[in-house]
Amino acid sequence: MLTADDITTLWLSIKIAGITTFILLLIGTPLAWWLARTQSRWRGFFQALIALPLVLPPTVLGFYLLLLMGPKGLVGQFTEALGLGTLPFTFWGLVIASVIYSLPFVVQPLQAAFAMIGRQLLEAAATLKAGSTDIFINIVLPMAKPGFLTAAILGFAHTIGEFGVVLMIGGNIPDKTRVVSVQLYNHVEALEYGRAHWLAGCLLLFSFIVLFILYSALKIQTNSQSGK
Amino acid sequence: MNATEITAQFQLAFPGFHMDIALSLPSSGISVIYGESGSGKTTLLRCMAGLERPKHGYFGVNGQIWQDSRTNRFIPTHRRNLGYVFQDANLFPHLTVLGNLEFGYKRAATKHNRSHFDHIVRFLSLDTILQRTPERLSGGERQRVAIARALVLNPDILLMDEPLASLDINRKREVMPYLLKLQQEFVTPVIYVTHSQREVMQLADYLVILKRGRVQANGSLMEMLSKPEFPFEQEVDAVSVWQGVVKSHDPEYQLSCIDVGGITLNVPLVKAEIGAQIRVLLQARDVSISLQAPMQTSIINVLPAKITGLDADRTGNTTVSLRCGANTLLALITRKSAHQLALAEGMPCFAQIKGVSLIN
Numbered sequence: 001m002l003t004a005d006d007i008t009t010l011w012l013s014i015k016i017a018g019i020t021t022f023i024l025l026l027i028g029t030p031l032a033w034w035l036a037r038t039q040s041r042w043r044g045f046f047q048a049l050i051a052l053p054l055v056l057p058p059t060v061l062g063f064y065l066l067l068l069m070g071p072k073g074l075v076g077q078f079t080e081a082l083g084l085g086t087l088p089f090t091f092w093g094l095v096i097a098s099v100i101y102s103l104p105f106v107v108q109p110l111q112a113a114f115a116m117i118g119r120q121l122l123e124a125a126a127t128l129k130a131g132s133t134d135i136f137i138n139i140v141l142p143m144a145k146p147g148f149l150t151a152a153i154l155g156f157a158h159t160i161g162e163f164g165v166v167l168m169i170g171g172n173i174p175d176k177t178r179v180v181s182v183q184l185y186n187h188v189e190a191l192e193y194g195r196a197h198w199l200a201g202c203l204l205l206f207s208f209i210v211l212f213i214l215y216s217a218l219k220i221q222t223n224s225q226s227g228k
Numbered sequence: 229m230n231a232t233e234i235t236a237q238f239q240l241a242f243p244g245f246h247m248d249i250a251l252s253l254p255s256s257g258i259s260v261i262y263g264e265s266g267s268g269k270t271t272l273l274r275c276m277a278g279l280e281r282p283k284h285g286y287f288g289v290n291g292q293i294w295q296d297s298r299t300n301r302f303i304p305t306h307r308r309n310l311g312y313v314f315q316d317a318n319l320f321p322h323l324t325v326l327g328n329l330e331f332g333y334k335r336a337a338t339k340h341n342r343s344h345f346d347h348i349v350r351f352l353s354l355d356t357i358l359q360r361t362p363e364r365l366s367g368g369e370r371q372r373v374a375i376a377r378a379l380v381l382n383p384d385i386l387l388m389d390e391p392l393a394s395l396d397i398n399r400k401r402e403v404m405p406y407l408l409k410l411q412q413e414f415v416t417p418v419i420y421v422t423h424s425q426r427e428v429m430q431l432a433d434y435l436v437i438l439k440r441g442r443v444q445a446n447g448s449l450m451e452m453l454s455k456p457e458f459p460f461e462q463e464v465d466a467v468s469v470w471q472g473v474v475k476s477h478d479p480e481y482q483l484s485c486i487d488v489g490g491i492t493l494n495v496p497l498v499k500a501e502i503g504a505q506i507r508v509l510l511q512a513r514d515v516s517i518s519l520q521a522p523m524q525t526s527i528i529n530v531l532p533a534k535i536t537g538l539d540a541d542r543t544g545n546t547t548v549s550l551r552c553g554a555n556t557l558l559a560l561i562t563r564k565s566a567h568q569l570a571l572a573e574g575m576p577c578f579a580q581i582k583g584v585s586l587i588n
Contacts (some may be wrong), residue, residue, distance in 0.1 A: 120318050123279055126305040127312035128332030128377065134306075138331075143321045 002198050008175060009183040009201070016091070016179065017159035018106055021097040024166050026107040027099075032110035045050045051108075062168025065097050088169045097169050098159045104117065105154040113147020114140065122151075146218050153214045157207060162164070231520045234259075234289050234385065236416065238275045240282035240441075247271055247282075247441035255290055257433030258411060260449075267438040273387050276419065277312050278305040289385050302329070306375035309337065311378025311416070313388040319362035322340050325373050326358040333380040351413055352376045352406055368399035372406060379414065379514040388420045392427065407431060408505040429469065429587045430507055450556055464556045466512040466547060469587070474504045483528075489554040494528045495584045507587045512547060514583040515559035519569055521578055529581035532559065535573055538566065548572075550579050557581075 002010070035047060053061060068074045069087040075100040078087045087093030117140060125135045141148075171175035172186070180199065187196035241247070247268045248509040249475050263269040265486060272278040278294065287295040289310075292302045332444045333345055352372045362370060371391055378386055385388055391407075392400045408430065409416065420431060426510040428435060428449075437445040437580060440537075445452065451465050472488035482497045486506055493508065501507055522530055537549035548556040557579055571577070 119316060120316070121320065123305070124312070124314060124318040125320075125331070126279070127277060127310065129306050129335035129337075129381065131304075131306050132333070134335075139320060145319075 001016045003195065005174070006180075006183060006195065006199055009180045010199075011180050012175070012178065013160050014090075016094055016098060017156045019095050020102060020154045021152055023095070023099050023151060024102060028103065028106040028110055028151065028155075032107045032196035033114055035107070036111045054104050055207050058101065058136045058162065058164025059168055061101060062097065065100070065165070066130075066169045069093060069096075070209040073082040089171045089173060089177060091176055094166060094170045094179070097165050097199055098162060101162055101165050102155045102158045104156045106151040109150040109154065110144065113144035114152075117143050126158070148215065149215075149217060157210050160203070160206070234419070234470055236272070236276060236288075237284075237286040238272065238282045238360065239284040240271065240275065240280065243442060245271075246513065249438075249441070249443055250448065251436060251443060253417070253419065254434050256415065258420055258431050259430050259434040259436065260432035261419065261421045261436045262423065262428050262432075262533075264423060264439035266440070268441040269423075270389055270440050271310075271441075272438065273389050273419065273421050276302065276385075277310060277387055277442060278308055284310050292384070298376070309381070309384045310383050311383035311386040312370070313374050313386070313391045315379050315390045315393050317362070317367075317374035319370055319373055319377075321362050323361075324358065325354060325360050325362070325365070326361070327486040328373055329354075329358075329377050329380055332377055336381045340569065344382065348379045350378050351409070354381075367395050368397065369393065371399075371403050371553070375403075375406065377457050379416070383416055385395060386416045386418045390422055391420075392424070393422070399492070405429065405504060425588065427510065452520075458475060466560065468510040468512070468555070468557050470510065470557075471505065473503050473508050474498060474500050474506055491531055491553045491555070493531075493581075493584060497587055509585045509587055510557060511583065511585070512558040512560035512579060514581060515550075515557060516580045517548060517550075517559055517561060517569065517571070518566075518578045518580055519575075522580060526583055527580045529584065531557075531579045531581065533577055534581040535571055535575045535577060537573060538571060540566070550577070552579060 024077070031046075031050070035050075037045060065123075066088055067073050068075045071080065071086050079085065079087055087096060120134055121139065121143075125139050130138065161181060163185070166177070166179055166182055170179070170182070172178050173181055178186075179205065184196055184203070186198045187193075187199065233255055233314050235251070236253070237250045239248050245266070245268065248581045249268070249272060266270075269570075270373045271280060275282055275285060277476065278295075279313060281295075283297060285295050286305055288295070293301060295301060295403050321326075322333065323331065329345070329349070334452045349358070352375060353378055354373060355371075357369060357373075359364065362373070366374065375388075375391065392403060395403065411433075420427075432449045434447070435449050435452045437444040437452075449469055453469065470493070472486040472493065473491065475487045476486040477484050477497060479497065483494050484496070484498045486493050486498075486508070488508075495508055498506060518530075519534075521532075530550045533550040535548060536551050539547045539549070540563050541547070544563050545565045546561055547561040548561060548566065548571065550559060559579060
């Protein structure tokens with residue numbers, strides 16, 4: 001059975017992933033829009049930067065974030081000057097790290113969805129009296145719905161599953177930064193395989209259900225869009 | 229600037245392309261912008277719509293100034309009261325036909341009553357397909373929806389960028405009748421871009437010929453047709469174009485009767501419904517002149533006319549301009565016969581039309 005401890009860590013993971021996904025959609029949308037539309041030569045640079053977490057070992061990312069947010073790091077000194085203390089080993093430190101870590105999982109599907117919407121369609125909307133905000137809300141958002149769905153679910157699930165980054169900057173503080181993947185690691189270290197089974201099983205089931213719902217929803221979307 | 233005119237001046241340079249255009253277009257009827265690909269005709273239309281913003285430009289429609297680079301004035305596309313029909317219909321795939329039509333209608337500044345909207349739906353025969361999504365429409369249906377979507381805005385000007393170019397021949401035939409009827413139903417001036425000479429002959433009231441980003445010639449279609457430098461290879465001599473309505477068919481003699489502003493003309497049997505709009509081409513060399521009503525002639529189209537002009541050329545021919553009812557007709561006769569008959573401006577006469585060809 002899941003113990004109260006396990007449930008706390010699960011809840012913490014869901015909370016971090018939820019907040020992270022929300023932030024990612026907020027900043028990922030304009031970023032993906034810019035990447036999909038711009039002809040700037042900086043595009044490649046930002047594209048590569050955003051994709052880094054896909055290929056980098058999470059511990060590398062965690063290490064740099066730890067330095068950056070620590071008392072000697074640029075961000076750390078800034079947050080201390082604001083009287084906020086340093087971010088590592090805090091809930092919000094984990095959220096910020098997760099945002100960076102999961103960024104490509106949100107930006108890339110959104111960018112692909114935006115790129116699918118032809119420039120001519122946006123021009124047609126402009127000739128039909130729609131200004132740019134209007135076009136975004138009434139043409140881009142509904143047409144990119146499958147992209148948003150994919151982005152939100154991938155961002156959420158990827159954040160739930162993170163381990164290396166958490167270990168580097170989150171530590172293992174119960175109730176504050178001990179997330180479910182770390183808890184699982186603790187169980188195995190303590191040779192508590194029974195509890196590890198329960199937790200691992202829950203995560204496995206969760207991941208599968210999420211992906212199953214995602215792909216079923218996407219299938220309905222594409223079918224209704226092709227009208228068959 | 230004349231308040232009832234469309235005035236456009238644009239200077240624009242892309243790599244390998246330079247556009248420098250100054251034009252005045254009539255504020256009624258269909259003005260066709262004709263040119264080969266690369267002549268800048270689509271770019272010109274995009275400048276008018278505000279989809280391109282040339283550094284140096286001026287665009288005024290019936291007294292409203294939409295762009296004037298000298299005063300840094302540029303009204304963005306969505307605040308210009310225009311309709312735009314793209315080469316590909318560009319319908320919103322996530323909306324039904326009705327949703328597409330209502331998209332602009334809901335946002336239009338001057339909302340007309342719903343009966344105007346319904347009238348356009350009926351005019352373009354869209355009643356039965358309103359609930360369909362765009363991918364379940366044929367190419368012709370899509371383009372009809374796109375035309376309706378622009379018309380429900382009740383625009384001050386309707387810009388059409390080769391609306392038939394991406395359709396096959398049968399779909400073209402399906403959409404063309406709607407374009408022909410457009411001018412009877414709506415007063416909106418139309419600027420129509422095409423590279424098809426056939427569409428020019430069928431639709432143009434006013435014609436602008438573009439070449440490499442410049443205006444090569446412009447004028448009313450009639451004026452342009454009688455110009456010797458008219459670039460359409462199919463018509464060597466001067467021609468007149470008349471627009472009329474199909475009145476009756478006579479399959480036995482393989483003839484149709486059409487009414488052109490009160491004048492009845494017999495033409496080869498046409499495959500068009502009674503009441504359909506049709507244009508016919510009258511070659512000046514097929515028109516001769518008689519001062520008396522000819523009796524027992526084999527020519528079936530003999531029309532009373534009045535001479536409005538004579539233009540002798542060096543080759544021994546005289547082009548006679550005639551007025552038949554409300555129409556202008558050109559006749560090409562020898563200078564000798566003009567002299568023998570003592571033709572003069574203002575004289576009544578009869579025009580004998582030997583051949584009429586249909587534009588379709």
